[in-house]
Amino acid sequence: MPSMRTRPSRIVLIALLVVAALVLVAVVAVSAPILLHRSAGGSGQEIPASAVPETTARGADGRVRTLSAHDGDGPADLGAVAPGETLRIDGSGFDAGIGIYVAVCAIPASSEEKPGPCLGGIPEGAESGTVDESRLTSAWVTNDWAWRSFATHQYSDASEGSFSVTLTMPEPASTGLDCRETRCAIATRADHTAGSDRVQDMLLPAVYE
Template sequence: MTRTRRRRWPWVVAGVLALLLTVVAIVVVPILTHVDQGGSNQEEAADAWPLEASAAGDDGRDRHLEIHSVEPGGSVDTSALAPGDRFVVSGTGYDPARGIYVAICAIPDDPAVKPGPCLGGVPADEAVEVPEGTIQFAPSNWINDDWAWRLFGARSYDDPASGTFTAYLEVPATADEKVDCREVACALYTRNDHTASSDRVQDVYIPLGFVG
């Protein structure tokens, strides 16, 4: 019996190592091999405080971003948001091969620069348990269709084929040690997550104003 156990443990260790190496490869290789796709080329909105935005990216994808009220038939005043306000975000046309952050961030002067800092930061990549189908409002949402990243709390795309997603935002404190959205222009943003953080092709935004 003892000899059998001794013969088995090297195979168990080898199996665990193989699994870990597979996960590392799935996570790391796409980051190292990613080639930036260009800019988002967002169209200018006709309204001062729009509820939607569109962009024809250099990668050939037409992206559309919208803000919706939590209440059916309700409205969202994007010019006068306050901490604790909630709204729903939907998008389509995004690249499901890349994850995105959905967050309230400072608008950079140069569109070639990554948006930010962002209120409440961006979602942590620490492993968390989120029950399937749970709706959690948060200062930022992380959308990534890779099963490995979903283990760390990312939400999956609603429909990867069309690049459609839904996010649930709750406005955090509008000022912290990194940014004050009462003093600088901020917006609801989508941008590539840490797997392609230098790639601006999925930067789409809707300007926001704050009263508190």
Template sequence: MSSRRPLRIVLIALLVLAVIVLAGVLAVLLPILTHQSAGGSGQRVPQDFAAESSAEGADGRTRTLSVETADGQPAELDALNPGERLVVRGEGFDSGIGIYLAICGIPASPEEKPGPCLGGIPEGAMTGEADESLLASAWITNDWAWRNFATHGFGENGSFEVELTVPEASGDGIDCRVDRCAIATRADHTASGDRVQDMLLPVAFRD
């Protein structure tokens, strides 16, 4: 009888561990599976190369996306050069929905997410070793389950500030010398079907 007690204790411990692991998995997956779209961002994509744009989304939030050069000068978004440093700022975003920030293709309609995007997932982001001074794209989230993997978090009033290094004009199925592209924000993988965080500032690359 006494020999069965240690085995019973081990089985109970394994069961408790399994429940804890399952609860953790559900805590991560459930918000993704149950997320409801908040609608669109309400932005009319600028027809020029404006360095700032604001729009009131279907959720009632007014989002602003702006960009300047790393030394604080107006950015020439109609003549980007690979390797150029840009500072991108956002205000009014929903900090409960993580976003990706990159140079992406402008979608044909507001119901489609921006993409494909240059830069891909920030190099080193998934290991926490991303060099924030050399990012061609960024992942911004306050979600506890993903924050340690992201490159940035949201500040007060859904704000963020990211320094991007302009990547080469083509790659990942897009060529911004031919295709219409923009500095874009879009919901991350936890709410990929939600268009409420989509904001775009059109860009062109210098020949």
């Protein structure tokens, strides 16, 4: 007959095994989509030769994506962007199953390369879910249950793949990038869960004053 001393030990062991199993399930649930994600192809966008407030493209996944920029008076003049300027960035037709980053990034040499490097960095407080949305130089949009509490925004309508974020234009230069010397754009690109997928890449060329 087991002694009374062994029962608490068994209970503790069982509890630890249950906790370990739950942690393992959580890790698999978070990492599996990242490891198993397959690229849907490119966004199909022909990057505008000049600064325009809106662009549209049909991606390899059949979705028609639109990305636009507005200031307080209407369509934004991206040919004369100033640090500290506030712009509303709207998108539609995106795949809500793939999170995106929205930021000012270097325009890549090829559509097969992701936009970057980018200005603004990861929004302060993103790691703890306490982002101040009133002054964002970059944004993270996702509906993924495992990440949405850390993101700055969710898709406003998942079926339409629409979102709206307000960005404060960052200083034109940071480590590794100077948008006064390199052609840059307000860009969307897949977040870290689908980093090699180019289907969500949309760019609005922007020129700093």
